[in-house]
Amino acid sequence: MSQSNIDLPARLLLNLAPWRNAKAWHIAFSGGLDSTVLLHLLAKLAKTESLPPLSAIHVHHGLQSVADAWPDHCRSVCDALQVPLHVSRVQVQPGASLERAARDARYAAFVEVTRANEVLLTGQHRDDQAETLLFRLLRGAGVRGLSGMPRQRRLGKGYLLRPLLDATRADLEAYAAEHQLSWIEDPSNLNQHFSRNYLRHQVLPVLTARWPQAIASMARSAGHMGEAQGLLGELAQIDLSQASTPGDFDWLGLPSLELAPLEKLSDARQRNALSHWLEPLTNLPDRDHWSGWEDLRDATGDARPIWRLAEGELHRAGGRVWWLSGAWLRPPPAVGAWPDPALPRVLPDNGVLALTGQMPDGPLQIRYREGGEVMDLPGRGHRDLKRLLNESAVPLFVRGRLPLLYKGQQLLAVANLPGLDGSTADGWKLCWQPPSEDQGLS
Template identity: 75%
Template sequence: MDQPAIDLSLRLLLNLKPWRNAATWHIAFSGGLDSTVLLHLLATLAKTHSLPALSAIHVHHGLQAVADAWPQHCQSICDALGVPLKIIRVQVKPGASLERAARDARYDAFRAATQVNEMLLTAQHRDDQAETLLFRLLRGAGVRGLSGMPQQRALGRGHLLRPLLDVTRAELEAYAVEHQLRWIEDPSNQDRQFSRNYLRHQVFPVLAERWPQAVATMARSAAHLSEAQELLDELAQIDLATANSTSDFDWLGVPSLALAALAQRSAARQRNALSHWLATRTRLPDSDHWSGWENLRDAVGDARPVWRLADGELHRGGGRIWWLSGGWLRGFSSEVDWPDPALPLQLPDNGVLSINGAIPVGPLHVRYRTGGEVMNLPDRGHRDMKRLLNERGVPGFVRGRLPLLYRGEQLLAVAGLPGLNGSATDGWVLQWVPPSEDQGLS
């Protein structure tokens, strides 16, 4: 093996050093040049170094007739290298961008296949990083987007690693030729209607004629922007630490932030902190849609503003902003009978109710607010439910979900609110466990 090949192997090994104690390294194996070189490098290194168990994953999108032969090709390569292969067939959802839909389907498969203490290794290289930077720049991305592809990030229950980001496409091609590797040439890679292919075949050759080091310098810029993003993330954590105060309604399990702590920051710091907080919960809005945050923040009086995002909604209430998604945005039954109050009651799409202590005389049933409810309280007489909820600062989004325990037309208890959730005289308390993520809330 000559010097360039040795250098490439050692660079790969050095980039993967922090992850040598993982249980498994999965290689995302399309059968193309880049992933074929990565697979060959790792299989060769495994003969002389103690590495985690290697396996390959091939995702079959079924978008081209010619692709039907690719799983067999990948299987033959893996058999020759002694690496087990898992073939996953996916359905690509139709949409405006076939590129994005295929990528989403592919990474959904990778996410499901990557378990605790396992790593998925992909073969993106320095040229890919430069293309990503220019592509995102043309789409008006901010610092986070322009920082390019991270070398590592969480994926599923494990991590995704990109150990070849400091390697050029030319180096991979030289390695493949030297070792007489066979790889797939995807016809779609020549289709210039796809934005990345257009950049690769039309734009970068022109840039390289004028600036031969364009790819290297753009990749370096992505690294600088990645460092800048790290600083912004640190600033976001500082700002969020003050907004992550406790609330009387933390028991709901709904993520929330204190609005006043955010509102005292500059507009740019507000957006930075919220972007950091929302990044794990939803696709982030583009610049034109941040007016939704301003409307939410600046609403006055008893307004109940909502900022709708791709994967959920931000609500405002009780001096806080609340992130609602999944089951919190779905409907639920309006009335449920409770035939045996000695047993917990599963509420359709709304958690579980139980009674601790002496069981009230029945028959009992559960309703939800429709307006005009009145409750008889010891020493206070009949009180309007709306006023009682206002006194306790109950956020608007949960008011319609609070289970109300009735006996006939008599309102006995309101779940979740101390002082209203049972009878101290008769010795019982109504307990409500709101829906968890496993029960349909995300």
């Protein structure tokens, strides 16, 4: 028995010390070796230590018939350890990567059970970290990817923790043998069609035969990369603080940055700052697909550049770059009559509209711009709406969804634009709360 195996419970407690005040600890319990050891360790520690309430979650993917027996196995293990078990049955969406689709379904189930001030514990260990590093290296990952699996990260409203990352698979096997634990052997783990299994069974044994410390060295490199990524994050925050200036259209509620401070940075610092900013919003492109950013950045003033990404689009307007997703990418449906202007009006796919102050005489209608609109302004006469929008520097992507208030064929007001949004003399104003849901923010 190795010295490291003897210290496994103590090391686990040390790694989890900052999280002892969490409301609950959920254990991701597949029934395999790693999660079985983690569950057993925590159940034993709970008898002598004051720990948050423990529970286990088993995700049943339904991808292979043999897996139908796994929930019963997990239930018997949890019953013996007196740990409550939740079984979550998920649908794995078909796609190019079955591994990724299953992972996405699994983590969606984890998010569902992990509430605020709760943590989900998973059993990944140092060998898994080495596999992750090697797998990402072969895919050409950057510093963020090569930092491997983080020890902790946000998960929905709670956190995901990997408290066994400094233990080896051999440590876990020795603990399981000592305590005569039984676990599930997933047949798919032998299928070397899956890249990680190929690395585990074919590549890493060759590496460790030549360099016995290879796994420890790779895990250490992942730690160095994690530290480097932290420094890049701090640099990004410095650069983003220069670009996160207030603008005239902050009321849109859209993420935006001032372009000029970004343009002063080197290309590498631009990519670093934007990656940091975009990471919570969308999947990021690899290094070879940043030409969309360069086209947007370098476009002439009268161009309408758009950089399309996985979960939305980056637009350029008014000296700023804007993140659009969800409802902002769909033209709002027509609205029509406003029967009771005293009540706020929900606009399909376009937020909420309200009139404040003395109500104008009706009947009133809500429309969107089609072109050719004219507005009669006190002291200025008839003015083209297009020119008025240009004078107000309204971003082009907003113009087609700005609510317009009509009485018959007369354009009375344009929501939210000072001087155009109502009547000072009559004491009313048209106020628009743009769409805030389905923005793609996480």
